[in-house]
Amino acid sequence: MEDNYPIKRIIDDQGSLVDTGFENQIDEQLVQDLYYHMLRIRTFDRKAINLQRQGRLGTYAPFEGQEAAQVGSALALKAGDWVFPTYRDHGATITFGKSMARTFLYWNGRVEGCVAPQDRNIFPPAVPIATQLPHAAGAAWAEKRRGTQNAAIAYFGDGATSEGDFHEGLNFASVFKVPVVFFNQNNGYAISVPIEKQMNSETIAQKSVAYGIPGVRIDGNDCFAVYFETKKAFDNARAGNGPTLIEAITWRKGAHTTADDPSKYRPEKQGEDFVDPLTRLELFMKNYGYWNDEWIQEIKDKTSSEVEAAVEEMEKFPPPNLEDVFHHVYAEMPAQLVEQKESYLAHLGRR
Amino acid sequence: MAQIKESVTKNETTKQLTLIQAINDGMRLLLEEDERTIILGEDIGKNGGVFRATEGLQETFGDDRVVDTPLSEAGIIGTSIGLAVNGFRPIAEIQFLGFIYPAYEQIMTHVSRIRMRSMSRFTVPMVIRAPYGAGIRAPEIHSDSTETLFTHMPGIKVVCPSNPYDAKGLLIAAMEDPDPVLVLEPMKNYRSKRDEVPVEKYTVEIGKGKIVREGTDVTLIAWGAMISIAEKASELAAQKGISCEIIDLRTLYPIDRDIIANSVKKTTRAVIIHEAQNTGGLGNDIVSIINDTAFLYLRAPIERVTGFDVPVPFFALEEHYLPTPARVVEGIEKVVHF
Numbered sequence: 001m002e003d004n005y006p007i008k009r010i011i012d013d014q015g016s017l018v019d020t021g022f023e024n025q026i027d028e029q030l031v032q033d034l035y036y037h038m039l040r041i042r043t044f045d046r047k048a049i050n051l052q053r054q055g056r057l058g059t060y061a062p063f064e065g066q067e068a069a070q071v072g073s074a075l076a077l078k079a080g081d082w083v084f085p086t087y088r089d090h091g092a093t094i095t096f097g098k099s100m101a102r103t104f105l106y107w108n109g110r111v112e113g114c115v116a117p118q119d120r121n122i123f124p125p126a127v128p129i130a131t132q133l134p135h136a137a138g139a140a141w142a143e144k145r146r147g148t149q150n151a152a153i154a155y156f157g158d159g160a161t162s163e164g165d166f167h168e169g170l171n172f173a174s175v176f177k178v179p180v181v182f183f184n185q186n187n188g189y190a191i192s193v194p195i196e197k198q199m200n201s202e203t204i205a206q207k208s209v210a211y212g213i214p215g216v217r218i219d220g221n222d223c224f225a226v227y228f229e230t231k232k233a234f235d236n237a238r239a240g241n242g243p244t245l246i247e248a249i250t251w252r253k254g255a256h257t258t259a260d261d262p263s264k265y266r267p268e269k270q271g272e273d274f275v276d277p278l279t280r281l282e283l284f285m286k287n288y289g290y291w292n293d294e295w296i297q298e299i300k301d302k303t304s305s306e307v308e309a310a311v312e313e314m315e316k317f318p319p320p321n322l323e324d325v326f327h328h329v330y331a332e333m334p335a336q337l338v339e340q341k342e343s344y345l346a347h348l349g350r351r
Numbered sequence: 352m353a354q355i356k357e358s359v360t361k362n363e364t365t366k367q368l369t370l371i372q373a374i375n376d377g378m379r380l381l382l383e384e385d386e387r388t389i390i391l392g393e394d395i396g397k398n399g400g401v402f403r404a405t406e407g408l409q410e411t412f413g414d415d416r417v418v419d420t421p422l423s424e425a426g427i428i429g430t431s432i433g434l435a436v437n438g439f440r441p442i443a444e445i446q447f448l449g450f451i452y453p454a455y456e457q458i459m460t461h462v463s464r465i466r467m468r469s470m471s472r473f474t475v476p477m478v479i480r481a482p483y484g485a486g487i488r489a490p491e492i493h494s495d496s497t498e499t500l501f502t503h504m505p506g507i508k509v510v511c512p513s514n515p516y517d518a519k520g521l522l523i524a525a526m527e528d529p530d531p532v533l534v535l536e537p538m539k540n541y542r543s544k545r546d547e548v549p550v551e552k553y554t555v556e557i558g559k560g561k562i563v564r565e566g567t568d569v570t571l572i573a574w575g576a577m578i579s580i581a582e583k584a585s586e587l588a589a590q591k592g593i594s595c596e597i598i599d600l601r602t603l604y605p606i607d608r609d610i611i612a613n614s615v616k617k618t619t620r621a622v623i624i625h626e627a628q629n630t631g632g633l634g635n636d637i638v639s640i641i642n643d644t645a646f647l648y649l650r651a652p653i654e655r656v657t658g659f660d661v662p663v664p665f666f667a668l669e670e671h672y673l674p675t676p677a678r679v680v681e682g683i684e685k686v687v688h689f
Binding site for chain 2: 082111112114115116118121123124127128131133134135136137138139140141142143145146152164165168169171172175176324327328329330331332334335336337
């Protein structure tokens with residue numbers, strides 16, 4: 001099966017082109033977009049971990065190591081597309097247009113952090129596993145019914161492939177041939193359980209055969225492979241050819257969350273040979289004449305000030321409105337809920 | 352419904368319909384009036400649904416609006432969520448309430464919470480229809496009435512019509528509601544009687560019960576298939592000189608507290624009848640509503656006549672599980688002679 005689903009790669013660990021088929025589609029704009037967004041979300045991610053350590057943020061799920069997978073795929077999206085992320089895909093959602101400050105707020109226990117900008121169809125992150133796959137199929141189905149060119153992407157991890165909703169989402173999408181891309185980030189671990197204990201299949205991509213849809217296995221740390229293969233899957237979806245299952249092989253460099261200690265379950269040297277996706281792109285840029293010290297310094301300054309501004313915005317965000325405990329559950333609050341709210345407000349008033 | 356006779360009255364403003372025909376009629380109107388309406392379910396297309404709720408609809412509206420889905424409850428609800436947030440108005444049929452559990456996570460975690468989690472940026476106006484209840488000698492698992500799994504779920508509404516008129520009116524109201532609504536349909540009442548049902552579109556307000564029989568000595572509170580049990584019990588009680596008032600609750604969340612309070616204040620006694628298990632049953636919420644609103648009017652502790660704390664038995668024994676008119680009469684006598 002591994003032979004049927006060879007890992008597609010455009011640049012290798014040393015940043016050298018190994019597949020020249022895309023050479024003429026790689027230009028400075030694309031290289032700079034990829035690098036800028038990967039650096040930007042890495043800066044965000046590291047900052048979030050620091051803030052959590054300082055007690056300025058709640059439990060946080062880091063994605064370091066998965067930047068190429070998240071940025072490469074998100075840059076393949078168009079403005080009207082739908083994104084159904086998990087709680088580890090804020091690198092992708094930020095790249096697609098979610099605000100960093102809102103994303104910090106999410107990890108600070110604020111519901112405002114789930115709210116995407118009006119012009120971006122980004123669903124609140126799925127916290128249970130794989131439940132977002134049928135949602136993506138449904139949203140894509142609606143686009144197909146309306147005859148638009150919009151499509152949906154569902155992000156999910158390796159563990160999600162064991163859930164029933166993985167099957168139900170892929171099956172619906174293939175039966176109704178809807179424009180959706182199932183973007184799997186196989187980062188090796190579902191919290192502590194390694195992929196070989198998750199499944200007895202050699203690859204995740206091969207599961208596509210069961211649904212009669214294309215499946216592709218890519219080096220998820222090669223931002224070009226991710227970008228071009230995701231784009232191809234979207235082009236295919238927009239052309240009316242239905243869903244694609246992409247397995248992007250990557251590596252969760254850090255812990256599952258800041259409350260997790262991976263040394264408990266990971267062999268000591270595992271991941272030592274992992275070449276960071278940003279380093280890989282840097283090597284490529286140096287190898288092929290895209291490296292520009294001045295520009296690099298410029299975006300380093302830009303991304304750190306952006307992240308600092310987002311932290312400030314998060315910390316200056318108005319305090320939570322306690323009425324939001326009761327609001328947004330129904331369009332119109334049922335009488336019993338109004339009574340509960342008023343009774344609680346009266347209680348607070350008496351203190 | 353080709354094989355079932357529909358008699359149209361002279362002025363043609365109403366039709367004599369069974370409950371299942373009224374549901375079919377309501378869905379036909381919703382499909383006609385709003386292009387966004389899409390019906391999803393198992394065997395609902397060519398087959399017209401196992402109870403024929405969707406009979407003839409695929410033929411009229413096409414297989415992309417009345418959609419035979421894979422056998423996949425979580426898939427039906429999960430894709431309905433995606434359709435609903437993206438502008439469609441799905442009606443998802445779950446073949447039997449006893450088969451809804453694979454979709455429970457989708458309903459509990461997403462259908463009911465998307466409005467809250469997105470601060471109303473995304474909403475899922477959709478209807479889930481599910482036949483429920485025992486008493487039709489169905490195979491095991493087909494007879495559950497687990498309504499409290501859903502009334503205990505903030506973010507959705509639960510309605511349960513007992514008759515054809517309410518069935519159509521509540522279904523249309525559910526579709527017009529900006530929030531998701533679970534419509535529980537009593538299978539036992541699907542064809543038990545016909546009502547004059549308006550041909551036109553109309554709604555029965557969600558959150559409002561109805562006094563279906565006025566009385567003075569005791570209030571019987573029931574819904575769905577238990578309304579006819581309450582009616583039979585009240586006839587038996589009348590022979591003993593006891594006058595029963597019957598409330599058809601119609602909406603199980605949000606419950607019409609005023610109708611309960613006003614009736615119990617008047618009759619000073621209450622008997623609650625439901626076929627669901629006793630522990631954790633909706634009867635307990637109704638007891639607490641009476642406690643909160645009419646406690647000082649009560650002349651007797653409230654009686655509950657319900658199913659037992661057991662799975663619904665195989666049908667050879669289901670009559671011993673379901674509340675009967677005789678059991679309800681015992682409950683009535685207990686509160687009247689307290």
